[in-house]
Amino acid sequence: MVRKLLLPAEDGTLLTYSAGEASPFPKTAPVPRSRVAYAAAHVVLDAQASEPDQIDWEATLAYRHHLWSLGLAVAEAMDTSQRGMGLSWAQAQQLIQRSISEARSHPGARVACGAGTDQLAPSPAVTLEQVRQAYEEQCGFVESAGGRIILMASRALAACARTPEDYMQVYDHILSQVAQPVIIHWLGDMFDPALAGYWGSSDLDAAMESCLVIIKRHASKVDGVKISLLDAEREIAMRRLLPEGVKMYTGDDFNYADLMLGDEQGHSHALLGIFDAIAPAASAALQQLDAGNIERYMEILAPTVPLSRHIFQAPTYNYKAGIVFLAYLNGHQDHFKMVAGLESARPLSHLARLFVLADQARLLVDPDVASERMHAILLQAGIEQEGGIR
Template structure:
């Protein structure tokens, strides 16, 4: 039976859109990939709680953990407590600690489950960040918490460090101190200012070329403590240059939600592994594609993953930092949560036209797992906007 939804268009008309997609089948067992693939996972709000969504959002821990089981069942590692979970945009350090503690404990109940946790400095305000030592102490607190609970660390970019650092040497000092003390190998995170405007000028350079030299010098000096680096600049050429120059044994993780398909496939000589927010939203499709790639079936890899790229580019369009709304929107349409609310009310960061476009693209990429449920929920949302 055809499923139709009334959707707004940019010309201020309403169309009746008929779904065309086919749900992606699930594997019987978690597949094996030949790429390391982290999905950065979101958190699920608890709309039943009497809380202040902007200041102290409540989290539905059962639904949040259930979503992590969904990702593990599809073969993914999880990048926990990253910006996809709204670190610094609704989820504070206290909430992140609870998330990290629960997720690490949950992972121990799942054979083969793996995750790494984001360590940043979000408990340190710019007002209180007066020196590099303040930044180091904030990082040390978060590294220590993760390690105390048996976790591995992703070293997130720091707004506080961007605020106080005066030169590339300041970044070398901070990263050198933390990497030298780390218990296990660490994944670094190079996050562009399109994701967070407060990170403009990060690493102390005014151009990609200068910044790259700083990053490579830090990695070279501490390569025994660096598992890899995630680069999120939405620039394919920059990532290719970085991965070409990384020392042997240090991995490049793509964080490019515009060009991930080509970067993961590689050029026959080098390829990127993945640490992506979009994998939260397109996990079944990415899992199927990566499993095909591992079997050498490039045609199936491309046929499955390439249709998700226009969807991802829509979700991550400027202002890019609001991409979390699209990720949670798809989790709601696909039945992973019973509501479309987010910490800090972030669902209001995008408008009806944006969500209508995501709906169309998700359908065309076979991302809608339960088309009847998705159509029903989309109709309810569009009715709220006055379009249905």
């Protein structure tokens, strides 16, 4: 079967493309030994529900089992799941409870859950005490459900804090109360513009220093820090300043391959949205890294980097559409619809390029199915195909 499609390019022209061979990567793998690897997981919309923005729990949880089967841990209820872009705190609570419960039924499954302040509307009128209370509520919920905490950056805190000391006051309070070590999440404003100036400064050197003060003060309560700044040099610099035993989790969806490989002074672990999309390749690469086969590790991951850079291109926060589209192409859900209609966040030319890059990264599980689904999207957009899929 020839999988020939006419795909729209950004300049308006149509390019002929045929998908190659099916993905060669195993569908199951043990937990990696040399790196901790979290995939921040998306949610699947129930497109048939009578109420808007209902979650298809069966498909959503099945995707978690897919990630766990590949040896990856799940970072639950994070920005990849559309926290702050359509997924409410009430829905996140259900997601956290269901995911933790499912993890208990899957041998070796690991899950950590986002705890933030998104039940509190950001406003300069919000007080630091209200932010603390919101964090306390969410951290308490995650811990009571049996989960590990990823302490998410707070839009409400960014809106009301005036100085680095305001951030330290809130984080000191929360970290002194948590039962188990947490992962602190520093999310850059390219992922969420409402977080500009986080840690009390728009100067990233000063912001990093404030974050490090908090981490060093509470090192026994910090498993690691995830920074999502798309700045490899800054991540490496911060990694070298972390207290002993505190991990760096890369959130750099542009440079993850090199950052996880590391250098003579250390390496990053992973907590990545792109691992949702490239899970089979990420798993296979980490197995090679465990075996000491660095060349094969890089061979597997190198073709995924152009795909990831495409998915996370500006405006970066719309990356969720690409993540879900690839899940649709690979048959993990039967539609390309998203909470809050976010499937419309990227143009068709972007999705067409994603299809090509995913194929080149050997990530199309069944190229025939993926081509048929791409074909249907193209026809829906009014782009006629020459003889269809042949």
